Amino acid sequence: MPTERLTFPGHNNAMLAARLDLPTGPHLATAMFAHCFTCSKNIAAARRIAARLAAMGIAVLRFDFTGLGHSGGEFANTTFSSNVDDLTAAFEHLKKLNRPPSLLIGHSLGGSAVLKAASTMDTVKAVITIGAPFDPAHVIKSFDGEIDGILKDGQAAVSLGGRPFTISKSFIDDVSANNLAPHISKLKRALLVMHAPLDDIVGIENASQIFQAAKHPKSFVTLDNADHLVSRPEDAEYAAEVISAWVARYLILRPPAPPPGAPEGIVRVAEADASGFLQDVNSGPLHHTLADEPLAYGGTNKGMTPYGFLAAGLGACTSMTIRMYARRKGWPLDTVWVDVNHDKVHARDAETGSQSKVDTFKRIVHLTGKLDADQRARLLEIANTCPVHQTLERSSRVVTVLASD
Incomplete structure (x- = not known):
């Protein structure tokens, strides 16, 4: 899929790095993807979901929050609220590009952020969370052994996923003060909650709380034995397939009339995995299947030959x-x-x-x-x-x- 590299000012005017994954055909809608705590826009699940939506005609903006990935600013100075403000900045930037988002997707703490931000974004019609905590303060559990030092000294370096990050007292105060329940109950957007029952980072009870707080239309899909990062290719593929089917129900995807000489429109085949042979096969935004080769010939056998x-x-x-x-x-x-x-x-x-x-x-x-x-x-x-x-x-x-x- 074609990709544009973008930058735009975040909540404190630090420049945020982004990728806009574009459809190879008509642009029918736009989505934003918010990544997990201390992750980046390039995690495997985000890439596969973006590729699947782009094959449907939906452009997807993935960006790094302030102080992460290739974005500017200091992570130590960020909070959950600043993440929400970065999402708002990304939303306004897409509106200026005449690509107003109609879909928000958030992974882990990014899912909590889109739940809080969505109601302020007038063009958003649907929201998807993946492994999201109901209480943003849940993220504190990943470094609870360091909390006393953070509260005493104002900040401290902690190891998360084998990498050092500076966590400030203001971050802890901010996530502890945020309550998502009223934002979820007033969402007024279609909601899809995706969660793995065996998620050992954010427990499945969080999905239940989000689902119960939301009003219809709402859906819940289990990610079975996926890990929190949805890191295995087969789990990312499943999530992408479910999301594409669900999105088609809530977004109006009207393809243009077929070009002359193509009475049934164009069948578009786009490579889904450059390391293998998996292909996304789309006939318009609503009809999708996969093509592949058998395992014996180097494929993953996820579709017909x-x-x-x-x-x-x-x-x-x-x-x-x-x-x-x-x-x-x-x-x-x-x-x-x-x-x-x-x-x-x-x-x-x-x-x-x-x-x-x-x-x-x-x-x-x-x-x-x-x-x-x-x-x-x-x-x-x-x-x-x-x-x-x-x-x-x-x-x-x-x-x-x-x-x-």
Whole structure:
């Protein structure tokens, strides 16, 4: 996905570093992602979720809070409230770019921040939290052995995730004073709460408290055995899939009319994992699937192979064509399914450059219902009129051009 690097002034005018992940097609909406406590905009879960939303046509702004990642300012001088103010600054910057956000996503303490900030952002329609604490002061547990020293000296260096951070007394005072319950109850936005039951950093009871405090529409999805950072690729992929399905229900994603010469619009295939073969396959913002290769050929087996999609197109078209004909005739066809076998392996052909002259698809049509022999024979003939069948049997031309930069 294309990405723009941006900077904008944060709550105290220190410059914040950001990435705006852009759709490769029409821009239909904009989202903001708020990262976890002491994390950065580049954590794996944020990257995968941003890539999935960008494939739908949703641009995603990921930025580093003040004093973290590539952003300016001193972390020691920040608080939970300053994070909320940084979110507001990011929101105003996107509005100036004519990309007002309609979706907020927050991970861990970033989730608490978006819950507090959302009601002040007029264009936001939906909010998503991932492993978020109901009480911002929950974050103190990660360094509770150092609290006495912080309160005594005004600040102290603590180790978080193996890295040193200076935590100030003002930070502790601020998170302790913040109560999210009234902000959640007055959210007036669709809310999706995502949490892992085995999260040992922020317990699952936090998700329950957030969910109970919110008014409908609200949803809860478990992340099963994911860790707090959603660091495993399969967990990040699952979260991205759930978010994309949920978002489509609450955001109005209206793609432009198909361009001339593409009556069904454009199918866009975007690489999801540069280290493997996983691909996001989108037909407009609402129809998505994954393409991949089997484990034996270096893939992750999370989607059908390209040859699998080819066979699926033939099978689906065959089944639909038979159903349309039987419906028009009023024949008693109860169910129809089609088994398609294409005796080739995409990964193997891609390596060898196979140029077999003729491909053979074996298609077995299953029909149930009180059909007589003549009706069954006729429906088998109709299968051969399927448009995809006709396309495969005729000569086709593939025209390939290189897009301009």
